Amino acid sequence: MKIKIPDEFSSLKDYLDWLFKKYNTPDFINSDPIKFVHRFSKPEDMEIAGFIASLLAMGNRKIILLSNERLFDLMENRPYEFILNFDPFWYEKSLSNFVHFAYRNIEGKDLLVIFYLLKQTIEKYGRLKNLFLKYYDDKHPTVKQALSGFVREILSFDPPPKFNGIPESINGLIPDPEKNSPCKRLNMFLRWMVRKDQVDVGIWNEIDKSKLIIPLDTHVSKISRALGLTQRKTDTWKTAEEITNNLKKFEPEDPVKYDFAIFGLGIELKQVY
Incomplete structure (x- = not known):
């Protein structure tokens, strides 16, 4: 057609x-997951909020927004602090209540793993941007290489206790572009972080927006x-x-x-x- x-x-x-x-x-903001980025003014909060909200952006948009509201309530609307202090033992029961989160695709155990990986990431790098910049080279035509390095390093961290390795479901949520995944949600996150206008927040100004996908x-x-x-x-x-x-x-x-x-x-x- x-x-x-x-x-x-x-x-x-x-x-x-x-x-x-x-x-x-x-007007676009309130009906889109980017609304969770706009709630915050500190870059470290905006990054974590954006990463989480974008990864969970699949299925019915209304359900995505409602599910994210529940999750941000659990974080007490302090995403960076919540991740930095995240204790998988403490939150295991709370996250188990997130069954069929975000339109039947993501469960509490997936959230437990993602939060624990993010905790280790910011303990080492301080901010998600710092990890991305480690792999970013302005000479490359797109963000593909930087995004692949970013993903591979996040997935290289330890899984939460009681987990025997990173579950396969997480590879689907945080895909590697080198494996030819379109990486829709990660590219949306990068759009939010890199572009700057009345919708996108543009707090990663070291990245050339012409290299986005x-x-x-x-x-x-x-x-x-x-x-x-x-x-x-x-x-x-x-x-x-x-x-x-x-x-x-x-x-x-x-x-x-x-x-x-x-x-x-x-x-x-x-x-x-």
Whole structure:
């Protein structure tokens, strides 16, 4: 299926620019997981909130937001302090109540592991940004290498006591782009951290936003194919790169800004596809 560009627009770029202005507004925040980043003013809190909220962003958006509200209540809205002082023995019972968290995909034991890995990460690096910058090189064309190093090091830390290694489910939640995963949620987290406008917070200003890769969710995937931004049939890292490279023809310095346009159009047309 193809999407016909409305007659009032002379090109796909003009149409996408119009959609970007339509959806890239503060009104977008309250209906999106990025709302949990905007609750905080300290960068260390914003990073942890963003990492957790993005990893759990799968399935029904309303349920995602409600589930995150429960989780941030457990953290007493102090995400960095909560993670830094996280005791898996103390919180094991509390997190066991999160059964089928975030639309039946994530359970309490997954949260227990993620929090414990994050605890060790910030004990060693202070902030998530510092770990990412360890692997970031401005000479590379995209964030792929930095993201892969970031993921591999987080997964290299010890699992919580009683766990015999990192569960396979965690590899699905924190995927490595080198394995050709589209890394939708991690790329969304990076968009939040690197881009700066009225929606994205842009607290990682050491990273060049032109190197970001579009978060490839179901809506972006379908709409990108319908707009001719990719010819690939499966959702992989290479597909996300192809879409991003085509968007760079319109906005070389900030191609991922069109995530708002494509995602928003997908929401509008979801009854059609």
